[in-house]
Amino acid sequence: MDHHQRWHPTVNEREFIERALQSDLRVDGRRPFDFRRLKILFGREDGSAEVQLGDTRVMGYATAQLVQPYKDRPNEGTLAIFTEFSPMADPAFEPGRPGESAIELGRVVDRGLRESRAVDMESLCVVAGKHVWSVRVDLHILDNGGELNVPDAMVLSLRNLIDAANIAALAALSTFRRPECTVGGEDGQQVTVHDPEVRDPLPLTIHHLPIAVTFAYFGEGNIMVIDPTYKEEAVMGGRMTATINSNGDVCSIQKAGGEGVMSSVIMQCLRIASVKAADITSKIKNEVNSYTSAKALQKVKRLPASALKKDNAPDVAMKESSDGALETQSTKPSSDGQQINKEPPSVVEDNKQEDVEPMLSECNPEAQSETRLTAGGSDETQEAISPKSLKDAVKPKHKIKKKQHSKS
Amino acid sequence: MEESRADGRNPNQLRPFSCTRNPLDRAHGSARWAQGDTIVLAAVYGPKPGTRKGENPEKASIEVVWKPMTGQIGKQEKEYEMTLKRTLQSICLLTVHPNTTTSVILQVVGNDGSLLPCAINACCAALVFAGIPLKHLAVAIGCGVLEDGEVILDTNKAEEQQLKSFAHLVFPNSRKSASSKEPNQKEEDSERGLITSITHGVMSEEDYFSCIERGLAASSRISHFMRTTLQKQAPGDV
Numbered sequence: 001m002d003h004h005q006r007w008h009p010t011v012n013e014r015e016f017i018e019r020a021l022q023s024d025l026r027v028d029g030r031r032p033f034d035f036r037r038l039k040i041l042f043g044r045e046d047g048s049a050e051v052q053l054g055d056t057r058v059m060g061y062a063t064a065q066l067v068q069p070y071k072d073r074p075n076e077g078t079l080a081i082f083t084e085f086s087p088m089a090d091p092a093f094e095p096g097r098p099g100e101s102a103i104e105l106g107r108v109v110d111r112g113l114r115e116s117r118a119v120d121m122e123s124l125c126v127v128a129g130k131h132v133w134s135v136r137v138d139l140h141i142l143d144n145g146g147e148l149n150v151p152d153a154m155v156l157s158l159r160n161l162i163d164a165a166n167i168a169a170l171a172a173l174s175t176f177r178r179p180e181c182t183v184g185g186e187d188g189q190q191v192t193v194h195d196p197e198v199r200d201p202l203p204l205t206i207h208h209l210p211i212a213v214t215f216a217y218f219g220e221g222n223i224m225v226i227d228p229t230y231k232e233e234a235v236m237g238g239r240m241t242a243t244i245n246s247n248g249d250v251c252s253i254q255k256a257g258g259e260g261v262m263s264s265v266i267m268q269c270l271r272i273a274s275v276k277a278a279d280i281t282s283k284i285k286n287e288v289n290s291y292t293s294a295k296a297l298q299k300v301k302r303l304p305a306s307a308l309k310k311d312n313a314p315d316v317a318m319k320e321s322s323d324g325a326l327e328t329q330s331t332k333p334s335s336d337g338q339q340i341n342k343e344p345p346s347v348v349e350d351n352k353q354e355d356v357e358p359m360l361s362e363c364n365p366e367a368q369s370e371t372r373l374t375a376g377g378s379d380e381t382q383e384a385i386s387p388k389s390l391k392d393a394v395k396p397k398h399k400i401k402k403k404q405h406s407k408s
Numbered sequence: 409m410e411e412s413r414a415d416g417r418n419p420n421q422l423r424p425f426s427c428t429r430n431p432l433d434r435a436h437g438s439a440r441w442a443q444g445d446t447i448v449l450a451a452v453y454g455p456k457p458g459t460r461k462g463e464n465p466e467k468a469s470i471e472v473v474w475k476p477m478t479g480q481i482g483k484q485e486k487e488y489e490m491t492l493k494r495t496l497q498s499i500c501l502l503t504v505h506p507n508t509t510t511s512v513i514l515q516v517v518g519n520d521g522s523l524l525p526c527a528i529n530a531c532c533a534a535l536v537f538a539g540i541p542l543k544h545l546a547v548a549i550g551c552g553v554l555e556d557g558e559v560i561l562d563t564n565k566a567e568e569q570q571l572k573s574f575a576h577l578v579f580p581n582s583r584k585s586a587s588s589k590e591p592n593q594k595e596e597d598s599e600r601g602l603i604t605s606i607t608h609g610v611m612s613e614e615d616y617f618s619c620i621e622r623g624l625a626a627s628s629r630i631s632h633f634m635r636t637t638l639q640k641q642a643p644g645d646v
Contacts, residue, residue: 044445048477059515086475087511088515138478143432143434
């Protein structure tokens, strides 16, 4: 991460920060083992969460689709975590080209979450060897902390994004719901994916929440703080990220170089981390609970509308390949002859309107002002995009490339 | 008549709008613009010195980066970027800062239809918050044409599935004259030309003009909203 240009403290600044730390004082007024203020917000859609840790802001978004499992694990689903530094957080990040720190960030979150088996993978299996759910978490770094007195491109570092990104991934996964599907048919191979309006989507089985806690070491490795700011990062001798759950199980430890630290200090760090992990776990759980209960209340209100739709929304069915209908497949057809026949839920307009007099709306009186624009005003930027069907144009492209899964 | 749409709106009714000023610390200007459940976060950096190769150095250039919620950027997103770039170029005063680049980054936070209009509105608000000199505001509206030729405004995702065609229209903001208390609405609106029009699907000429007419009428409401939000939040700024 040091290949970027960074803020270089003067000797005085460096001494000031270190001296203050010796008497347990930090430049932003926190105590050594305090996190910055943590705020978790959830989007309207399931599986989207925004985490604010101090002035760092990360958005997590979880999605899933049915894929063929890996050959060596035929009865397990997959989980992949994608991180990209958005130029929104820092104009120096280039889109589409993840830097060194983006890769480190992604890997640490991935190891802590996936390799600690926090999410139950076997429950994501639908038909062993044929269909499993592949869960994808996208982490968007929206804001990388803004210190007004520091010029741009000088403070490009991880800036403790790991902790925030990890919490964002956990929050997104905790609220994520996958559509329910059942296996049926003559040979027991036919998979039916139920519309979320018909059957409630299912949450993931999450065994534990691994929380990443980052420590910074100063002096001879005997002074440490958690959740360092960028000023402390510029001065610190080394950094370690411990991913630990509330039971005290260590899920991953990342210490990439830096000053050597005594094993006793590391033991102390882990004890502190497990306390912090318990704090944050309860915080996440509380937020998720209040979100789910709010969502449940919404559902009760919405029931009449969804009941109307219920009759008209057919389940999306997966059939054996006979009719070869390929038009609207979002899931890749599997090689061994299984094809997915998706019918888009056609919602019939219930209240057909005879009276098509649109200007008679009371709610918006401004819209009644009738003015006709001459066609001449429109010709300069008008685009004609017709060959694609309308449905294609409207549909957002959630294309997940298979290649990316195989690398992780 | 009243509940003609699935969510209970009437054809000309827009979803509730909201705009947050500078939600991000680091960006020079940022805005979170929400139209119902469609939410777009826009951040503006710049103007920073130098233009990219191929851009006219005698004018300011604008670059637009679109970040989808999930996955890679595809053709559709590239098209959005291009549309946004051209639209923003037409509303910015490009000669004030020659040989500079202004970056606009968009992050989709929620998508429930009318994504591009929402993004254009978000960009416009972010540019204002960043203090980029503009000729006027850009106000975008999504109009959809149903099978029976009915035009609905600010379509949501469920509605977009049933549309025959749609048009995304961008207009300049409605002018507000300081002199006369009662501005002549008709005269005022007729001066406002169309900045951008993106249509998908087949629609008759009549339908298109009907879209423009409704869109223009609705845009004055959006521009009023935009103006009040921008004004209301201005004094608290540094």
